[in-house]
Amino acid sequence: MATWTAENVEKGAKQSKVVADGLYRTQIVQYAGASGDFNPLHTDEVFTTKIAGYPSVFAHGMLTMGLTGTLLTDALGNGTLRTFGVRFRSQVWPGDTLTATATVTDVIRSEDGTLVSLDVETVNQKGEVVVSGTATAAL
Amino acid sequence: MAAEKFTVETSLIRLFAQALGDTNPVYYEETAAGMDAGGVIAPPTFIQASAHWDPDYPLRWQPGKPWNGSGPTEGTRVERTGGGTGLHAEQHYEYHRPLRPGDVLTATTQPGKSWTREGRRGGTMQFRESVTEWRDEAGELVLTTRSVGVTTGKVVTSEKGDK
Numbered sequence A: 001m002a003t004w005t006a007e008n009v010e011k012g013a014k015q016s017k018v019v020a021d022g023l024y025r026t027q028i029v030q031y032a033g034a035s036g037d038f039n040p041l042h043t044d045e046v047f048t049t050k051i052a053g054y055p056s057v058f059a060h061g062m063l064t065m066g067l068t069g070t071l072l073t074d075a076l077g078n079g080t081l082r083t084f085g086v087r088f089r090s091q092v093w094p095g096d097t098l099t100a101t102a103t104v105t106d107v108i109r110s111e112d113g114t115l116v117s118l119d120v121e122t123v124n125q126k127g128e129v130v131v132s133g134t135a136t137a138a139l
Numbered sequence B: 001m002a003a004e005k006f007t008v009e010t011s012l013i014r015l016f017a018q019a020l021g022d023t024n025p026v027y028y029e030e031t032a033a034g035m036d037a038g039g040v041i042a043p044p045t046f047i048q049a050s051a052h053w054d055p056d057y058p059l060r061w062q063p064g065k066p067w068n069g070s071g072p073t074e075g076t077r078v079e080r081t082g083g084g085t086g087l088h089a090e091q092h093y094e095y096h097r098p099l100r101p102g103d104v105l106t107a108t109t110q111p112g113k114s115w116t117r118e119g120r121r122g123g124t125m126q127f128r129e130s131v132t133e134w135r136d137e138a139g140e141l142v143l144t145t146r147s148v149g150v151t152t153g154k155v156v157t158s159e160k161g162d163k
Helices: A025-035 A045-051 A061-076 B010-019 B046-053
Strands: A014-021 A081-088 A097-110 A113-123 A129-138 B005-007 B086-095 B104-118 B124-135 B141-152
Touching (some): A025 A061, A025 B046, A061 A081, A061 A097, A061 A113, A061 A129, A061 B086, A081 A113, A097 A129, B005 B046, B010 B046
Antiparallel strands (some): A014 A097, A081 A129, A097 A113, A113 A129, B005 B104, B104 B124
């Protein structure tokens, strides 16, 4: 259940979650199968290294965004998000460990409910930002 | 996203949640009934799975159509990106209500802005935005998505390649 509620959420509050702990290529393939995005850059090591010139396959940006979203639903509850948007800042590679952090930037309480604004950022094991963005939720 | 119609189903929600390693009971029909959402709902980025419903989705192998991945050869460079690589730059969602199994959604996509920028690692970058509105069978707007794609003049490396 949600850890932030209409009653307890406050500006400046912060939560983090390890959303990938040593990413496996197989999880990238699972995401390809679930999302339908089978781009060889994510699924085909031969193509990606020998033809496209990357050091290995890499994760879909949308996998990283989806992983980051699990922090938001853990923290804010199910079906509460009103907006969620990110920029993809760096690639995510097999073996990476990703930590997502959500920071409450504003809380507006009214008769209609509680509207929460957040900054969202996910970093890899080197501290490099892989996605950053914002979200809002109605609690 | 160019799927004209997308039916939201519990099985695909399950696969999508499993791919994210998300054990949240709200995504699994055997455990969702008692949850805050009152049944299964879709994860926040689930609409991406509408690609399965797009008959012409270019990032899925299909019989009789060219595919640039390895197999008979090590693969084929995609020339439409100018020898570089097309990548996803930004993704934004505006949720009007949660998606639930049984929803039958239709999409209308409009091109948005486009711009160019000189990048540190990727040469000249061409950005293109598209905005898609998803409506249910009652015609109600349930989700608006805004996607920004970028094509670059050369291969982008961020970590293992050029440092």
